[in-house]
Amino acid sequence: MNWTWFHKFGSPKWFFQWADKWGKLIFYIGIALFLVGLVLGLGFAPEDYQQGNSVRIIYIHVPAAMLAQSCYLALGVAGIVFMVWQMKMAPIFMKAMAPIGAVMAFLALMSGAIWGKPTWGTWWVWDARLTSVLILFLMYLGIVAIQNSFDDTKLADKAAAIIAIIGLINLPIIKYSVEWWNSLHQPATFVIGEKPSMPSEMWVPLLFSVLGFYCIVTALVCWRMQTELLIRERRASWVKKEVTKHGV
Amino acid sequence: MTYLSFLKSELLAVFYRKQDTINALAFFLIVITLFPLGVNPSADFLEPAAGGIVWCAASLAILLSVESLFKEDFNDGSLEQLIASGLYLPITILIKLVIQWCAVIVPLLLLIPLFSQMLFLPWSIVHVLIFTLLLGSPALFLVGTIGAALTVSLKRGAVLVLLIILPFYLPVIIFATGAISAAQAGQDYSGQLAILGAISLLSLALSPGMSAVSIKASMN
Amino acid sequence: MAFESFSEFLAMGTHGPYVWSVYGITGVFLVGMVLQTLSAKKKQLKRLHSILVKDVSEREK
């Protein structure tokens, strides 16, 4: 297998220029996909026979929840990459990613709670999915807190990486424990966002929306990494060149 | 410095810091008192909630006692000496932790029969509570140590440790209280105990090494 | 089309407030994130640029 792409992403200069070239395109593609998903989902998808039109919240809830999980997964993997291979880009990626993941977890919680009101009659139900997202949100807050608590960037990077790795190991344990705990306390009546067989009118817009979210988050992370790179590599000659090129 | 002399001096340190152990137990007692006063003192509420209350109180007390595990050593230079001594850091951390565990958990276990009566936990269940504490608390100590090691150079790290470590305590709390409620319902609880043991073993495999890395990163 | 008219679309049966508040809040957060990200990048570029200009002018002196 050819690993040059991996090494290229490890080079700050190469990444900065790559993000300059592709960031905007990815962002616009993401927006387009998301809008298509929204139009299809809000206007054309059928309403649910049980939940009525509130099911349309799925086009926000599911992508946000998926992103929240994927982002934490990515954080953990970046933590391992940093601790094992000392790759310089990994903590920059983590710094850019953590707040976005936290926002995604928050959006999933918020949409889940609002969806819960017409579905269950209360804003909050301690169901397995909402509870795990809540814990995930807390774990994000921990990582963001630790990233911002140290004056020494190196120590902050290492601390965040270690916590992300422990989080990655813990994630399946937490998920399993919460599901088990949930089955103990309330037999599942019906779980939001999960249908045995979803009609294509529903999952096609969902797919668009999910892909759109992924693209938007990718673009955002690229841009935030650029900012972080500018801060950390401010003395490097390539940064000076980029700064003159961008002008003001 | 040898492992044995380090062990002796740690025992001595725990002996001199008796007040810390007493503080942890007092904190535990206060949290337990909060529930009857703050929620409901009737046996109807307390009996099913007892396991959860004890475990929440224990988690907080343990985390607070672990949080400052390396603080004093960091501030007086002992930690530097320990690193420069050539002893294998993960092992010394483990020694420290075992002593701390004994200092906090042993008195706690002795007091558990008393506390469980205050919470109306039936006598026939008390031993299950003790089992869960024996099997689950090592995981809490081990995971908490990583947080303590990471924040050792911070002046005010206590809240940060609580924030980053408590989410990792949730599975332990869930399975521990699960075992207790299973026992209360007259069901088999050995599965939950086995999971608690497994989590503790996993933490034992990971925590000393990660704590050592964290401590080394914190030196300046 | 799942809806007969635009007003029906807005009402979403009886679930309009729920659906639209979710989409509204999400929109605010997404736009906020994008603006914050771009402005942070711009601010950093500007800061570095001003330092660079100062350096160059000092060297010329």
Add this chain to the structure above:
Amino acid sequence: MQSTLTLSVSNLLIERAERLLCKDLSFEIHAGEIVHIVGENGAGKSSLLKVIAGVLSPLEGELFFAGERITAHRDVLQAQLCYLGHLAGVKSSFTVIENLALHFPAATEVQILAALRSVNIEKYATTPAYQLSAGQQKRIGLARLWLTNKKVWLLDEPFTALDTKGVTVLEEKLQQHAELGGMTLLTTHQKLNSTLHARELSLDS
């Protein structure tokens, strides 16, 4: 044997809190030498000692001791190392004797008392350290020099908080250590007695 006891440092790069302390630092210390690290405040004197002791890691560079590469693992050096940092690692709740017993489990009480006599704190042997003054606490750390048989001494500001008599005693000890084939690397703002023949190593570029 003495000729193999050499500590050498090559192309060391030390960074602390994103500040470059030293770059391309190379030097060698041989048995019987006393090296005095000089440099301005914040030049990285303490950090250099910590890097050699293994407390901090250098960003770049290599360390060798007795012919072995010790950059990644300092075990070989640490087996021969007595490091006294800016903070001497004195536990305030321990008595003076208990503090020393941690480092010298094999030492008898007579030996420890003799060491305490050398640094003039014998009468406080069973006093908890927190009751002692800063200078007396510093002497607890220094007393280790009279108990240790380690060859490599790294001393960070050993003379602060010592009176003139204490300084003389410590200088004599350093002299004796050098004559016995030990090596000393120390930082101090004080002018060292010329009889020590200390070699100066400057960190200022």
